[in-house]
Ligand SMILES: Nc1ncnc2c1ncn2[C@@H]1O[C@H](COP(=O)(O)OP(=O)(O)OP(=O)(O)O)[C@@H](O)[C@H]1O
Ligand SMILES: Nc1ncnc2c1ncn2[C@@H]1O[C@H](COP(=O)(O)OP(=O)(O)OP(=O)(O)O)[C@@H](O)[C@H]1O
């Protein structure tokens with residue numbers, strides 16, 4: 001496998017009594033897309049926000065390019081970290097300053113990072129970024145509050161791309177967009193990845209899109225990472241009952257199927273014994289006790305209906 | 306046909322901006338039947354939120370201008386209603402779940418208290434104790450674990466999807482006649498989403514609630530909608546029953562939408578289909594069909610004149626010149642047709658005929 005760009009070990013992020021993230025470990029390889037899916041409130045955004053240093057973590061370790069991100073950084077190191085790692089935030093309303101124009105928001109980092117020599121070059125770059133996310137050049141002069149939800153989200157995406165980072169945490173980057181623009185943005189993300197060897201941590205609820213964009217998928221539930229594996233494996237041969245339940249609830253654009261949809265319900269178990277990661281197939285891990293894994297896993301790949 | 310509870314007629318909304326007058330809603334017509342769900346889908350920026358906020362009279366004037374049209378709720382024109390009348394209607398008769406949950410929540414007030422206030426305001430409980438009990442019940446119904454503890458927390462202590470569920474709980478607390486839900490489940494995982502959709506349907510059955518459901522997720526539309534309106538550039542371009550829109554779409558924009566969704570077995574190496582180009586500038590909307598510039602099937606007339614709504618069936622309408630008797634015959638694009646045929650086959654459905662684009 002390729003080199004690791006990010007290593008997360010036993011990450012814990014607690015808020016008072018709430019264990020938002022409770023001891024999760026995973027690696028992200030250079031050039032791949034790791035999809036992060038799971039229950040609402042399971043700690044996906046918190047994981048992303050911890051990685052990009054928005055929080056002091058409660059426990060564990062996060063390494064980016066081999067360096068512990070929680071270590072004290074010199075201002076030069078910090079600047080480089082802030083350029084290399086970008087986040088597209090889940091909430092396009094809260095994350096854009098309404099008193100700034102779209103152009104100002106997108107070009108905000110150019111100055112700090114000494115990118116592009118003059119105004120004209122910067123304007124040109126902003127125009128290109130706006131077009132890349134399916135907006136018009138003319139939108140540069142409009143204020144954030146004058147845009148619709150989906151348009152704002154695209155400004156957030158353009159801002160994240162503006163500094164040409166190598167690693168992007170995309171927190172629900174497309175859920176506010178209509179499907180044709182989703183397709184456009186996802187194609188753009190894929191194309192950029194190919195050209196520039198970008199790495200993505202892609203947090204989303206739309207499982208058909210996650211499957212399409214991700215090389216591997218990690219499933220979170222109540223602060224734990226319960227299953228991780230290649231997209232193919234997770235979709236076709238899920239082992240953890242929560243993953244099965246999640247996959248059974250994906251709605252299809254097909255009214256007749258929806259009228260007769262049968263979801264697989266999920267009930268939390270209170271297992272006895274120690275929970276740990278079990279490798280069920282190559283590179284496919286499930287968080288369970290020995291007893292649970294004996295029940296859930298037959299040793300054969302069983303296709304989910 | 307059932308009883309109509311809300312009728313929107315030729316609604317036009319403009320925004321005064323520094324750059325010019327934005328024609329956000331350009332003549333929208335639809336009606337909502339009692340106890341039914343109308344889903345509105347469409348391009349981002351096409352006017353879905355403005356239309357629904359306009360019904361609630363929740364767009365600030367200025368910059369917004371109600372340029373034309375009527376919004377008839379139980380026969381009364383809300384465009385002309387006073388603020389005092391609207392205050393009575395909001396929440397009580399018509400409740401709204403906003404696209405942005407934080408606009409609906411007070412960041413400095415505990416979540417439970419906010420729900421209780423709505424319950425007490427709309428007299429759904431007599432005492433504080435009762436209201437508290439009901440609020441906790443509602444949190445539980447929208448799938449929030451440990452509702453008693455969560456009751457005491459502030460909105461920023463909730464995840465994105467949990468905040469959205471609080472907003473849903475508040476809207477449901479009022480037991481409104483009409484519920485307008487703007488992207489209510491977008492922030493939720495699919496299992497909780499399914500749970501919320503079931504809850505909404507259950508409430509609809511028991512209290513005959515009418516729902517306007519705005520979403521980008523065509524799977525969700527297929528799950529909830531009785532009728533579907535497809536919007537583009539401030540107008541409804543196709544309107545029909547869910548079956549008509551999903552199995553017999555007529556408008557090239559609808560084809561584009563249905564074609565852009567990835568299949569669960571989409572090959573990761575091929576790019577997704579998209580609709581080329583970008584939507585028109587609503588300060589200077591095109592004279593002809595607003596979709597023409599992006600429509601691979603556009604005719605000469607599309608650049609010159611707006612198409613009228615052509616009627617396809619008693620319930621199905623589409624605003625495309627392709628439906629004119631003299632238009633050339635344009636079949637549904639291959640990829641969309643295959644997908645639809647796949648669904649019909651899977652469901653053993655033979656009575657629905659996948660129509661052609663321009664009969
Ligand atoms: N600043 C905070 N203070 C207190 N609790 C918090 C804070 N941020 C998040 N939480 C809690 O941490 C848990 C995880 O939240 P997080 O936002 O990471 O979830 P998520 O998986 O991103 O959910 P969603 O899919 O709904 O966005 C939730 O229980 C939430 O209430
Ligand atoms: N306050 C405002 N000032 C100026 N223009 C506005 C304002 N609010 C909305 N608009 C414009 O009106 C149009 C319709 O916006 P609306 O929010 O209704 O879109 P939408 O269909 O809900 O999109 P989305 O799916 O992205 O939420 C957009 O072009 C938007 O830029």
Ligand SMILES: [Mg+2]
Nearest residue numbers: 044045090465
């Ligand atoms: Mg989140």
Ligand SMILES: [Mg+2]
Nearest residue numbers: 148149354404
């Ligand atoms: Mg909207």
